[in-house]
Amino acid sequence: MKTSVIGYPRIGAHRELKFASEKYFAKKIELNELEATAKEMRLSNWKSQKEAGIDFISSNDFSYYDGMLDTCFMLGVIPERYKALCLSKLDTFFAMARGYQTEKGDVTALPMKKWFNTNYHYIVPEFDDGVAVSLDDSKIKNEYNEAKAAGVQTKPVVIGPYTFLKLSHFNGSKKLAGYVASIAEAYKLLLKNAASYGAEWVQLDEPALVLDMSSEDKKLFAELYSAILEGKAVKVLLQTYFGDVRDYCADLLKFNFDGYGLDFVEGKESLNLIQKNKAEKGAVLFAGVLCGKNIWRNNYAKTEALLKNIQSAWNGEVVVSTSCSLLHVPYTVKNEQKLDASILEHFAFAEEKLAELKEIAAIFNGDNSACAKNAKLFERERVAKNQAVAAKIANLKKEDFVRKPAFAEREAIQKKVFNLPLFPTTTIGSFPQTAEVRANRAGYKKGNISREEYEAFNKKMIADCIKFQEDIGIDVLVHGEYERNDMVEYFGENLDGYIFTQNAWVQSYGTRCVKPPVVWGDVSRRNAITVEWSKFAQSCADKNSKKPVKGMLTGPVTILNWSFPREDISLRESALQIAFAIRDEVLDLEANGIRIIQIDEAALKEKLPLRKADWHSEYLDWAIPAFNLVHSGCRAETQIHTHMCYSEFIPIIQDIDNMDADVISFEASRSNLEILQALKEKNFRTEVGPGVYDIHSPRVPSVEEIVNAVEKMKKFVPESKLWINPDCGLKTRGWTETEASLKNLVAAAKKVRG
Numbered sequence: 203m204k205t206s207v208i209g210y211p212r213i214g215a216h217r218e219l220k221f222a223s224e225k226y227f228a229k230k231i232e233l234n235e236l237e238a239t240a241k242e243m244r245l246s247n248w249k250s251q252k253e254a255g256i257d258f259i260s261s262n263d264f265s266y267y268d269g270m271l272d273t274c275f276m277l278g279v280i281p282e283r284y285k286a287l288c289l290s291k292l293d294t295f296f297a298m299a300r301g302y303q304t305e306k307g308d309v310t311a312l313p314m315k316k317w318f319n320t321n322y323h324y325i326v327p328e329f330d331d332g333v334a335v336s337l338d339d340s341k342i343k344n345e346y347n348e349a350k351a352a353g354v355q356t357k358p359v360v361i362g363p364y365t366f367l368k369l370s371h372f373n374g375s376k377k378l379a380g381y382v383a384s385i386a387e388a389y390k391l392l393l394k395n396a397a398s399y400g401a402e403w404v405q406l407d408e409p410a411l412v413l414d415m416s417s418e419d420k421k422l423f424a425e426l427y428s429a430i431l432e433g434k435a436v437k438v439l440l441q442t443y444f445g446d447v448r449d450y451c452a453d454l455l456k457f458n459f460d461g462y463g464l465d466f467v468e469g470k471e472s473l474n475l476i477q478k479n480k481a482e483k484g485a486v487l488f489a490g491v492l493c494g495k496n497i498w499r500n501n502y503a504k505t506e507a508l509l510k511n512i513q514s515a516w517n518g519e520v521v522v523s524t525s526c527s528l529l530h531v532p533y534t535v536k537n538e539q540k541l542d543a544s545i546l547e548h549f550a551f552a553e554e555k556l557a558e559l560k561e562i563a564a565i566f567n568g569d570n571s572a573c574a575k576n577a578k579l580f581e582r583e584r585v586a587k588n589q590a591v592a593a594k595i596a597n598l599k600k601e602d603f604v605r606k607p608a609f610a611e612r613e614a615i616q617k618k619v620f621n622l623p624l625f626p627t628t629t630i631g632s633f634p635q636t637a638e639v640r641a642n643r644a645g646y647k648k649g650n651i652s653r654e655e656y657e658a659f660n661k662k663m664i665a666d667c668i669k670f671q672e673d674i675g676i677d678v679l680v681h682g683e684y685e686r687n688d689m690v691e692y693f694g695e696n697l698d699g700y701i702f703t704q705n706a707w708v709q710s711y712g713t714r715c716v717k718p719p720v721v722w723g724d725v726s727r728r729n730a731i732t733v734e735w736s737k738f739a740q741s742c743a744d745k746n747s748k749k750p751v752k753g754m755l756t757g758p759v760t761i762l763n764w765s766f767p768r769e770d771i772s773l774r775e776s777a778l779q780i781a782f783a784i785r786d787e788v789l790d791l792e793a794n795g796i797r798i799i800q801i802d803e804a805a806l807k808e809k810l811p812l813r814k815a816d817w818h819s820e821y822l823d824w825a826i827p828a829f830n831l832v833h834s835g836c837r838a839e840t841q842i843h844t845h846m847c848y849s850e851f852i853p854i855i856q857d858i859d860n861m862d863a864d865v866i867s868f869e870a871s872r873s874n875l876e877i878l879q880a881l882k883e884k885n886f887r888t889e890v891g892p893g894v895y896d897i898h899s900p901r902v903p904s905v906e907e908i909v910n911a912v913e914k915m916k917k918f919v920p921e922s923k924l925w926i927n928p929d930c931g932l933k934t935r936g937w938t939e940t941e942a943s944l945k946n947l948v949a950a951a952k953k954v955r956g
């Protein structure tokens with residue numbers, strides 16, 4: 203049995219490419235130095251895979267920023283405004299990714315979106331009227347030859363035309379249909395060229411096949427591929443991932459592909475599908491049985507059983523593969539020095555997954571030497587169960603998820619006790635994280651600053667922040683979040699069951715990486731986390747305005763979604779454990795006189811299943827109750843806020859209302875009126891604070907602009923339910939624009955109140 207890897211991480215085990223790129227952006231190094239680093243990354247990736255003995259190794263999985271953006275360049279999908287900058291090819295590429303400043307003004311970057319159900323973000327291609335599709339496959343050819351020169355035969359991988367078109371934005375007079383023929387032509391030529399420079403296989407990635415497909419989608423796919431595959435002289439692997447191809451499997455297997463890459467980890471239906479549908483004889487199945495997204499060791503016994511079923515269903519060769527690109531996992535466990543060996547033996551990052559692929563293949567070829575060691579890892583529970591947590595979850599009753607009294611009654615009570623003006627003003631939580639704020643935290647972490655000094659600094663910042671908000675007349679105050687680096691890590695550090703790596707970086711977008719914490723064992727709250735800071739902030743306000751200060755927490759679903767989750771228990775169970783921990787904090791804040799508590803769910807939508815049919819059964823049916831559990835124990839007088847960093851929740855608007863928060867703030871300044879329309883149509887019950895200005899840029903919104911935004915909102919949201927706040931936290935902003943913007947926000951609120 204042969205082995206295949208869909209793609210490899212490319213940022214560098216020590217983020218070398220990130221640092222080199224950033225130096226290049228800052229004009230601290232020349233292009234050739236950046237190129238040298240890039241080449242080193244590629245060669246070292248190929249070397250790791252070759253040494254591990256992988257049979258199908260990818261090339262062109264490297265990118266200076268993003269694979270979708272590479273594909274734009276491959277096809278000539280470059281909007282006029284970037285061409286007009288007359289930059290070199292790579293600088294045009296970076297201009298599209300990051301924006302470009304000229305004397306005449308800024309050319310903004312193309313938008314980014316989340317890549318399917320991952321935390322990776324791709325650049326959204328834009329077709330404008332200047333686009334004339336034509337193939338430039340020099341990058342693919344160069345990387346193929348580079349690998350070949352290093353003694354590695356590779357399969358070039360390219361994002362397929364269907365996925366590319368489905369994710370593109372069409373801005374000009376010609377829409378998608380107008381480009382089908384020329385795109386197909388370009389891919390056809392790509393295959394022809396690949397054959398001529400010696401590639402045996404080309405991998406075309408079509409993850410969009412795992413989404414719900416309409417009949418037009420199917421037509422589009424067929425139109426593209428019947429043209430592309432005609433007369434091809436190279437083997438083509440159609441690679442899917444992140445789910446199964448249940449809408450299209452039978453048709454797909456009728457195409458003249460030489461290989462099909464299916465995902466048997468996230469694709470729950472994949473086995474079923476190949477049992478029911480037969481492929482044309484001779485096609486190779488690339489069976490994605492090794493999870494490309496999570497960091498845990500594969501369970502060989504289970505995988506062997508699965509592979510046996512796969513093999514008996516498939517009438518042709520089976521190759522063992524990763525379930526998706528390894529882009530979504532860190533490089534290697536070897537770079538973790540601080541965690542205990544008893545923990546590390548459970549981890550498999552990209553490099554360790556290569557060895558796993560080989561061992562699984564070996565088991566199939568009759569060599570069982572790796573089985574015993576692997577079986578030991580799964581013999582018993584990794585960590586002792588937290589019996590108290592288990593009991594709490596076992597004893598959960600329906601009413602534990604229901605806050606009482608019901609919303610309307612609470613709303614009336616809260617209106618009375620808070621006595622806030624119409625259109626209350628507030629912010630989302632964080633205030634500018636200046637260099638001093640970060641230095642204070644870093645100094646304390648390194649031991650250069652004593653605990654007393656650290657706390658004294660933060661308290662001074664909090665006191666100033668409260669005073670600032672009081673001076674300018676904000677109604678509901680926040681403490682500023684100076685103690686937090688990150689909204690998940692900060693909580694994880696205070697929760698039992700969480701562990702942290704040193705180098706497990708994963709690319710999030712471009713040069714940005716995240717280092718998700720790991721849910722290792724049962725989660726519970728070790729100690730109060732935010733209580734002292736919130737209490738102190740409220741005490742500052744009590745000395746003066748007596749205004750309420752919002753406690754500020756991250757919700758259980760977001761904490762879980764931005765961590766590497768366990769696989770030995772369900773996501774639901776993990777979410778409930780975290781919910782209990784945050785619930786403890788909520789009740790503690792309440793008991794300490796905090797009257798308003800915000801529970802952020804910035805990442806709630808992130809893990810919504812790709813197929814609509816799975817939304818509730820696989821996700822929302824536990825995610826929303828987990829949130830409910832966090833605040834169901836609160837008194838009626840305690841006002842619960844939540845926050846989301848996006849406004850595209852129309853399809854799940856009822857579920858958002860069912861979170862039963864008292865107030866929700868969300869991003870709205872950059873989006874259109876649709877969300878407001880939906881709030882009105884659905885009779886949205888929760889009070890709302892649609893962001894009135896965009897915090898992602900330093901631009902200061904005028905009073906008039908904010909007044910206009912609020913006037914617009916008033917047409918859709920009852921006055922009694924409308925709050926005025928920015929889009930998101932202010933941590934990435936400077937003080938100058940923060941001060942000016944918030945003053946205008948308060949002035950605007952006064953104006954609309956009349």
Ligand code: GLN
Binds near residue numbers: 632683689845847932
């Ligand atoms: N309370 C957080 C802040 O203001 C929310 C961050 C977020 O939504 N991503 O920074």
Ligand code: ZN
Binds near residue numbers: 630804847848
């Ligand atoms: Zn936000």
